[in-house]
Amino acid sequence: MALQNTKKHKTGVRDRREALHAGALLLPYGLLFSMFILIPVAIAMGLSFSYFDVINKPTFTGLMNYIYLFTQDTVFMKKVLPNTFLYALIVGPGGYVISFLIAWMLSQIQALPRTILSLAIYTPSMVGQVFIGVVWKTIFSGDQRGIINNILLELNVIDTPIQFLLTKDYFMQIMILISLWSAMGIGFLAMISGILNINEELYEAAYVDGMKNRFQEILYITIPSMKPQMLFGAVMAIVNAFNMGWIGVTLSGANPTPEYAGQLITNHIDDYGFIRYEMGYAAAISVVLLIIVYLFNIVAHRFFGSKDE
């Protein structure tokens, strides 16, 4: 705010001093931000135009990485891109809707059970990786001791245990299921606080004006009143949806995932960056990912952004 104010009145010693103060106050954060985020991103963008194998000096190759990505890399076009979109389209909006519904339901109950329940629901997103290693791997284990296999064998539905985590048939579905289960993250907490902060008088006034049911309550009062939290939740959901590649790797224990069934863009970046050490190419893929995430965020802003932005 301070900076904006100074822009409006450029003249005057006082304003200049105020700008100086603001700049000084911003400096620590600005330094850290540029050192750890801005500059690395810029370097990655620069690297994406080069060939870099970590040992030798990067050599400039122009747009070659991007051209290769879209024309030669069949794994990317055939598996990774469709996988990522499928995953993001289901886990993004799906997790978002579930988060909102659960947050709304929790806001309807008393404080103590709400605190306990929301902690319980928030837990999976915190301890996800450990949980997947222990719980989900046991559930979907490929031998007779896997819980689901055991039940199916017991009921004579199948003859031999299904290799859930080592074949491509069910891998994506399992990934999506687990992601939805752990989708109640930071965005969910923000939504709870958003719902709880809505002024009760608004509802009363709306009922006086002729509102009849809970459904209308959500549609006309709850959502419009918590647009900032909704936006935050949406952005978090999108970033999450494109960032959860590790689930596949943790489940199958290998990158690439079985027959590229659960290969998302982040896995592909890992594959090229930290397994094949083709940093330039990996940087190019990350730039593409950045653009995709940015485009999705624009859509989210369309829906939930406030008018004056």
Place this chain on the structure above:
Amino acid sequence: MRKIKTLTSLILAVCVLALVPAINAKASATVYTYTLEIKSGSYEFPRTQDAYLPDKTVTDLGLSKPSDIFITEDDIMYICDSGNNRVLLYDIKKDEAVGEIKGKPLKTPMGVFVTADGTVYVADNGAKAILKYSRDHEFIEQFGRPSEPSFSDTNFDPIKIAVDNAGNMYIVGEGVYNGIIQLAPTGEFLGYFAVNRTRLSFSQMLQKVLFTRDQLENLSMTVPTTFSNIYVDKDGIVYSTSMSAEENSLKKHNTSGGNMFKGGIVGWNDMTDVTVDKNGIIYVSSQRGYIEIYSKDGEFIFEFGSFLTGTDIAGLFTSLPTVAVSTNGYIWAADGDKGYLQSFKPTDYANMIYSAMGLYETGRYEESLTAWSEVLRLNQMSVLAHNGVGKALFHAQRYEESLEHFEVAENRTYFSEAFWEVRNGVIQKALPFVFLSIILLIVISLVVKRIDRKGVIRAKRSAIGNKLLDIPVLGDVLYMFRVARHPNDRYYDVRVGNVRYFEQKKGLGHGKATVIGATIIYILAFITYMVYRTGKGFIYQYVSVEDMDIAGTVAGFFVLIGLFIICNWLVTSINDGDGNLKTVYMLPAYALAPLMIGMLLIVVLSYSMTYNESFILTIILIVSIIWSVVNLFCGLMNVHDYTFKETVKSIIMTVFFMIVAMIIALIITIMVEQLLNFITSVGRELVLNVI
């Protein structure tokens, strides 16, 4: 006198006919060949060129109830002559019997197997043992009932046997439900090799979960089907057949006993014997009298034969227990009742298919392409050949050409793969233009935004939209898009009958719902629906237009909507609903916009999508359906001025009334039919008896 003469001549004629060995009628196709065609997802078995012709019939071996035959690599056939308690050797090339195995222990041999080194194994059902003979047919040893405790009290009545390269014996025992008995070379019981599982029906599963142990014991438990035969090919892969298994009657086992034919095979469940030639082609005999031939991967190639019959026609059987293949590719089979051998000679057509398959498998795609094209020349409609040509072209990277062959063969999976490659080529060529146009669009939109700071152009654009909405009929139809965007508000307008004041003031109150508009929307929705059903791209159009029940679809569409309107009107008018027939009629129409757009989008996209991206179409469909249903729900809620609960209740009641109405309609049609029948029969009676 004359009568006697004719009688004697008749008797004579019969005798002569009986004496003349009709079996010797050769060469002409007495057995027909059928191939598999998958049309619109269902299996059909049209007749095709003869793949095999009956060749030689050997009747002079004195066989009685032959139960198993086995042909070695030097074309000696071992025949299990169960009726005579012996194993007979027959030289195919010399066409004569060349000896027999008749050692003391042979009681009722039912199965025979010869390993590559010439060791003969006989499954003797009578002696309840496996007998092992040397290359020179000298008795070596006998394996009786395994004494291992794990074998417990299972029956040991071996009927079929096969032996792998390591000398492990795979034995099919009579009445053994546990699977194939596997014995080590020493006769030690190793365990059951493959197990046919019981498949429980849903009710049986429920019983298993809910019943107590006592109750379960009282139920007659289903037992797994037993195996009917077994074979081990030269690579040591075990094949098995089983009868009356619900699926997978032919299995190719991996070393752990699992089935390598993933999706199961196409065929019947009455297989009696299986044999595999050196190219891996699988021959199966069936109880009906047919011989089926499968490729290495379990693909149905063709079947030939005829139903079992008592007449003496070459190639027809009275029972068909066993089949074997000689080194030159002739199929041999034994008739279990009459005790003769019958050979079948492959035609050029069959040989060409086999060689094409072999070439394809060894990776010589160009040569296999010419071979398949040759097959195609013989049979233009052969699905097998089209698939073969398509796959060969696909591997030769001639994707565009392969497309049409996959389309004829209705091989959608491969079509999708090939189409992906074709599309990829197009994308690569068009990529620079796409990038350029995207950049251009971004620049243009930025420039427009720059110039249009005050929103003049935007206002103009929405003014055009509003003008369109103000055109009488067109506007009424286009109004459905406004409904889709704000269903609650717009349906409120429908109920109130005019546009709300403040909306008008804002200049938003354009267009309105009318009966004419709704009617046009219904017609448009119907057209969209028909396009969706019939006009999708090949990979997504599972049922071809010719096989579709168009009349049923048309009637179904209009009856369903009409019924919904009437039932909803009836239900709501007795439940304090605000809507009248007019508004209820308009209600579903204006909810349909998302669904219509979704269906059109799917049709358009289905031409450029492969199975890789099929989820996009699924998501579009799901979203459009949900959107339309939400619209409809909001519509019912607002038009009838209901609460959420009342709306749900009215929907349930509407559906219930629809079902009732349909049942009543059914009963009425049946009764009218009866009445007409009655009247016509009365009339007939009158005509017959009175006049």
